Amino acid sequence: MNVATVDLHFIDMPADDAATDAAPLVVIHGLLGSADNWRSHLKVWQRSRRVIALDLRNHGRSPHAEGMRYATMVDDVLALMDKLSIERAHVLGHSMGG
Numbered sequence: 001m002n003v004a005t006v007d008l009h010f011i012d013m014p015a016d017d018a019a020t021d022a023a024p025l026v027v028i029h030g031l032l033g034s035a036d037n038w039r040s041h042l043k044v045w046q047r048s049r050r051v052i053a054l055d056l057r058n059h060g061r062s063p064h065a066e067g068m069r070y071a072t073m074v075d076d077v078l079a080l081m082d083k084l085s086i087e088r089a090h091v092l093g094h095s096m097g098g
Helices: 035-045 069-083
Strands: 012-013 024-027 050-053 090-093
Touching: 012 035, 024 035, 024 069, 035 050, 050 069
Parallel strands: 024 050, 024 090
Antiparallel strands: 012 050
């Protein structure tokens, strides 16, 4: 069963050092969490790289939609990365987000 991707809510924090060539960091929360769980960490990580923290579908401020399979959530994250023109990134996930 193919499920359409959803437009995820996200926080996009540019690197403090605008000249950095470091790959962005995409941060994914755990079950029942949200991007806001990472706010204090994001400020530290953005010192050296762009940081994107997102709300998975049916979490936080992202839309509530049918389909909660891991593969569907991966498709949502990849669609967001395409939307933001991110070809390569480091990914940090907690629990279900990892």
